[in-house]
Amino acid sequence: MSRNERFDCNYCKESLLGKKYIMKEDKQYCTKCYENLFANSCESCSLPIGCNCKDLSYKDRHWHEECFKCAKCSRSLVEKAFAAKDDMLLCTECHANDYSSKCTTCKKTVMPGSRKMEYKGNSWHETCFLCNRCQQPIGTKSFIPKDSSYFCVACFEKQYAYQCCACKKAITTGGVTYQEKPWHRECFLCIGCRKQLSGERFTSRENFPYCLECFSDLYAKKCVGCTKPITSLAGAKYISFEERQWHSECFICMQCSVSLVGRGFLTQRDNIVCTDCGREK
Numbered sequence: 001m002s003r004n005e006r007f008d009c010n011y012c013k014e015s016l017l018g019k020k021y022i023m024k025e026d027k028q029y030c031t032k033c034y035e036n037l038f039a040n041s042c043e044s045c046s047l048p049i050g051c052n053c054k055d056l057s058y059k060d061r062h063w064h065e066e067c068f069k070c071a072k073c074s075r076s077l078v079e080k081a082f083a084a085k086d087d088m089l090l091c092t093e094c095h096a097n098d099y100s101s102k103c104t105t106c107k108k109t110v111m112p113g114s115r116k117m118e119y120k121g122n123s124w125h126e127t128c129f130l131c132n133r134c135q136q137p138i139g140t141k142s143f144i145p146k147d148s149s150y151f152c153v154a155c156f157e158k159q160y161a162y163q164c165c166a167c168k169k170a171i172t173t174g175g176v177t178y179q180e181k182p183w184h185r186e187c188f189l190c191i192g193c194r195k196q197l198s199g200e201r202f203t204s205r206e207n208f209p210y211c212l213e214c215f216s217d218l219y220a221k222k223c224v225g226c227t228k229p230i231t232s233l234a235g236a237k238y239i240s241f242e243e244r245q246w247h248s249e250c251f252i253c254m255q256c257s258v259s260l261v262g263r264g265f266l267t268q269r270d271n272i273v274c275t276d277c278g279r280e281k
Contacts, residue, residue, distance in 0.1 A: 007028070009021070009028065009029050009030040009033055010027040010028055010029055010033075011029055011030075011033040011037065012030060012032075012033050014030060016028055016030060020051075021034075022034045022051060024038060031050070031051045034051060035048045035050050035051060036048070039051075040055055040057075040062035041062065042062060042063050042064045042067050043061045043062060043063050043067070044063055044064070044067035044068075044069070045064065045067050047064075049062055049063075049064055053065065056068045056078070058084075058089070059084075065078055068089075069089075070082070070089065070090050070091040070094055071088035071089055071090055071094075072088075072090055072091075072094040072098070073091060073093075073094050075091055077089060077091060082095075083095040083112075085098075085099060092111075092112065095112075096109045096110075096111050096112060097109050100112060101116075101123035102123070103116075103123060103124050103125045103128050104122045104123060104124055104128075105124055105125070105128035105129070105130070106125065106128050108125070110123050110124075110125060114126075117129040117138070117139075119145075119150075126139060129150070130150075131143070131150065131151050131152040131155050132146075132149035132150060132151055132155075133151055133152075133155035133156075133158070133159055134152065134154075134155050136152065138150065138152055141153075143156075144156040144172075146160060153172070156172075157170035157172060158170075162175065162182035163182070164182060164183050164184045164187050165181045165182060165183060166183055166184070166187035166188070166189075167184065167187050169184070171183075171184055176188045176197075176198050178209060179207060185198040186198075188209070189209075190202065190209060190210055190211040190214050191208040191209060191210055191214075192210055192211070192214030192215075192217075192218060193211060193213070193214050195211050197209055197211060202215075203215050205219060212231065215231070216229035216231045217229060221238075221245045222245070223238070223245060223246050223247045223250050224244045224245065224246050224250070225246050225247065225250030225251065225252070226247065226250050228247075230245050230246075230247060239251040239260075239261065241272075248261055251272075253265070253272070253273045253274040253277055254268075254271040254272060254273055254277075255273050255274075255277040256273075256274060256276070256277055258274050260272060260274060263275075265278075266278035
């Protein structure tokens with residue numbers, strides 16, 4: 001630049017020789033004009049962020065370095081983690097205290113990023129979620145709620161669960177009650193064939209449970225006609241005569257096979273016949 005050539009502010013035309021200036025889009029401006037024309041306004045104090053100040057920005061909003069503070073406690077957020085809530089910037093502690101969940105046990109804030117337990121809308125620090133009986137942290141293990149308390153599985157079984165009268169182990173889900181005694185479903189078996197009786201029809205003898213098949217085979221009277229067991233458990237009807245029994249459908253004349261139910265009959269040694277067949281003899 002020659003001595004006679006001018007070097008002026010592109011806006012106010014004042015000479016910039018020997019003065020501080022700022023270039024923007026290949027044009028020079030004095031600091032005053034640059035700040036009036038191009039400087040961002042601070043979100044906090046509304047003053048321009050001058051050339052000699054740091055311009056801190058977040059989502060198209062700008063602050064002086066000294067104005068970049070927590071909206072609640074006023075501590076500086078420069079080079080610190082912060083959170084945004086509505087139009088406010090908050091330090092992590094203020095955000096946690098106002099908006100993070102509180103531990104149900106100790107009532108303190110569960111800080112963002114820390115390990116926590118949640119159940120039915122409640123939150124706990126991992127170290128505060130304890131078994132009500134053994135007072136050990138439950139962590140990620142299975143637990144069982146009881147009233148307003150929580151138990152690890154082992155403690156719940158010791159304190160509350162019924163003991164199966166067959167295997168003597170705790171019944172944690174389901175179960176069967178027979179003669180006022182608790183059983184696991186898989187332990188409630190027929191005393192004869194060991195088939196599971198849960199959900200099935202059964203009967204008992206001398207306080208032992210039997211499926212219908214085993215009870216019929218072992219204890220039911222046998223039909224003289226078909227030799228199969230006679231049991232009333234399935235709704236069967238039977239005829240009894242001289243210490244012998246028949247199914248209703250088996251009580252027939254030995255000669256003509258007519259049903260003798262509700263009719264007169266005669267005996268011929270061990271056989272029974274209708275009166276018509278009896279007269280023929």
